[in-house]
Amino acid sequence: MFCGIGFLYYMNQHYTKKKPAVFLDRDGVLTEENGYVCSIEEMRIFPYAKDCVRQIKKKGYYTIVITNQSGVARGLFTEEMLIEMNNYLQKKIGVDAIYYCPHYQKGKEEKYTMNCNCRKPKTGMIERACKEFDIDMEKSFFVGDRAGDIMAGRNAGIKTVLLESGYGTERLENNVIPDYIFDDLRKVIQIL
Numbered sequence: 138m139f140c141g142i143g144f145l146y147y148m149n150q151h152y153t154k155k156k157p158a159v160f161l162d163r164d165g166v167l168t169e170e171n172g173y174v175c176s177i178e179e180m181r182i183f184p185y186a187k188d189c190v191r192q193i194k195k196k197g198y199y200t201i202v203i204t205n206q207s208g209v210a211r212g213l214f215t216e217e218m219l220i221e222m223n224n225y226l227q228k229k230i231g232v233d234a235i236y237y238c239p240h241y242q243k244g245k246e247e248k249y250t251m252n253c254n255c256r257k258p259k260t261g262m263i264e265r266a267c268k269e270f271d272i273d274m275e276k277s278f279f280v281g282d283r284a285g286d287i288m289a290g291r292n293a294g295i296k297t298v299l300l301e302s303g304y305g306t307e308r309l310e311n312n313v314i315p316d317y318i319f320d321d322l323r324k325v326i327q328i329l
Contacts, residue, residue, distance in 0.1 A: 157276035163204035165282030165303015175214040187230040189322045196329045202235040203262045210244025236262040258288030284311040
């Protein structure tokens with residue numbers, strides 16, 4: 138079983154030149170961290186998210202969302218509802234792709250209850266993005282608000298950024314040391 142993927146603008150195109158990517162967690166990075174967001178109506182996109190995505194792209198990076206969404210496995214919302222939320226987010230802020238992991242080993246929905254290779258801090262979603270986009274990993278970044286995000290970036294061998302706009306340093310689940318710590322996504326633009 139592999140992770141899900143949102144609609145891709147660039148699917149099936151061939152790239153002649155490698156580009157780096159800024160891999161972005163969803164909740165706490167692009168949207169407010171509100172526990173399990175179960176509908177478009179509950180999703181609160183940060184007012185600066187669209188402009189940040191535009192600026193990241195302007196600097197020559199792909200913008201690729203990598204998000205754990207265990208609410209599907211927990212039975213809080215369906216995968217179809219998640220796809221709808223992801224498509225809405227992609228349309229609103231213009232990221233290149235959204236990859237999601239709906240799995241959780243202790244979930245209630247049998248179809249999604251598993252130990253997969255896509256759930257962060259594992260790198261399955263990043264690996265899939267690298268197969269579908271010609272990504273220069275040496276110049277790429279992973280931006281998140283939780284320890285699992287930083288660990289996923291480390292496991293993929295890329296620089297990491299921890300943001301305080303979500304869980305941040307106050308609520309880290311594991312002891313991790315990111316390359317950078319910033320208040321929110323707007324500061325990331327400065328290091329690209």
